[in-house]
Amino acid sequence: MVRVAEPKKRNAMVHFLVRLVKEKPLGTVGAIIVVALLFCGIFADFLAPYPMSEIHLKDRLQPPSVNYALGTDHLGRDILSQIIYGARVSMIIGLSATALTTVLANLIGGLSALLGGKFDLIVQRFVDAWMCIPGLLILLTVMAIVGRGLLQLILVMGIMGAFGPSRMMRSAVLAIRQNVYVEAARAVGCSTWRLFWRHILPNVMYMIIVGFSTSVGGIIMQEASLSFLGFGVPPGTPSWGAMLSQEGRKYMELVPALSLWPGLVLSIVIFGCNMFGDALRDLLDPRLRGGLGRYTTTKAAEKQKKLRGRWWA
């Protein structure tokens, strides 16, 4: 009797990680940075040498020393500790605002595309109009009414940021709606909600995942910009953007390192998030499946490289 070979069993998650490391070295670096951010954020209390925002007035504006690894700022706070606690703030804001944006964008875009007709038209007009309103204005209004705070910041950034991705989601769902299985589901009496949940959502899942990881970088950048302008986190909360803000500028001319470290860490974190999001997209996008995700086959590319005779280009 012929014995049929069984396909090798493999764990999807492990296989994904192997692919990540093998094919996307830069993406792996990005993933490591993201993990480092999460680690610093969760274990900030144990990692930071000094408690959050602790002031040592007699040690103001010190250069790096044994006591203060990166020096102190104009109030005598240890810069390294501020950066670690700032990581926690960035992590919280980044993850929650992005989660809110993703959920809202899916609901708005997906339902708008599914229900279609007048509902779609009206919702799209509102989305268009809302996209033109400056987010800063809404944020100021909310802050003036309710006061400054982390929750307000997350809510406003999450809601205002949902309108852009909702359009992408809408076009994706419109494309999926053309498929025959959607029609078939409708024919057997599938409700809209069930259709959305069980048929549409799994097909846009990769887009959601990629969008999420890319948006985190954007939200962290946005929060830093707002804190830089003075409208972000409440004063006293450590934030990388706030450490770079204009009020500290006069002290920066005395101790330039004040401007270097927060910005550097901010850039590295956002860079890591973006790289990871990119690598994720390259790995998960179904259009790039069934190959190595390249436009030419490996053999042809290798041959061309050899013919050209240069190793760098």
Next chain:
Amino acid sequence: MWAYATRRMMLLPVTLFIITITVFGLMRIVPGDVVDLIMVQMTSSESRSREEIIDRATIEHALGLDRPFLVQYGDWMGGIFTHFDFGESLLSGQPVSEMILERLPVTLELSLMTVVLSFLISIPIGIYSAIRQDTLGDYAGRVFAIGMMSIPNYWVATLIIVYPSVYLGWSVQMEYVHLWVDPLKNLQILAIPALMGGIMSTGMTVRLLRTVMLEVMREDYVRTAWAKGLSERTVVLRHAMRNAMLPVVTMFGGVLAGLFGGSVIIENIFNIPGMGRLSLQALVQRDYPIIAALNFIFSILVVVSNLVVDLSYAWLDPRVQYK
């Protein structure tokens, strides 16, 4: 095409109405308004006797702030459409249209310079990255692109201002010189801010151009060009690049519209008297007419530039049709 354009333009008033009414309403809800600021100014600047200190209600009445909301809104919109009068600044009394006209050329110039510099840097890198795919040059290009998208431009601007002044004794010019006063000095002053403002869009352009170029290079007409024996330079520059530019132009339209809204951060850091700085000042001081006017102009610019970009697509690519 004209039918399409007209239909799109018909939606402009609706969008405009929603935006302006929302902005108008929001500014009224915010407590701590400009009247308080005026009163503080009055009581602290000159000493007045008790009887002369004007109370809050009089100020409000003089500025027209005690009328019902819809009346104020109607008055403002009427003023705009009849004689382009956007009202006066509540704080300084200067006509808003005057203030905007003063600052508009500056912002326009800065935006144009930003876009041009960004173009000049990103296009060669993007094309190179695409035609040498998966080589070291390509990786360098991609890292550059994502790096540009990740670095906050205010940080680089701060570094550029702080470090040279501490270590080299050279500082960035903070006094603005208009274009018609001294063109060379003006361009010098705007060069660094323009570079800073364009950092993010440079990164986005390199990525976009690389993606599109990769697709275009696999098209049939490019393959024909190779088969004809044309040099790489001709194929890339004359045949591939033209078609790859379309989405890039689209993106730049959007970027330009956003820049018109005022590169608030850059103008603040480098002390450039443009619309961005005006809008931040007005937001903080709750000067409603300025904010409403800036928003109005910005909304029109965004909607019109979206429309122009869409229409230009049909002009640039003969295959695109409009119903």
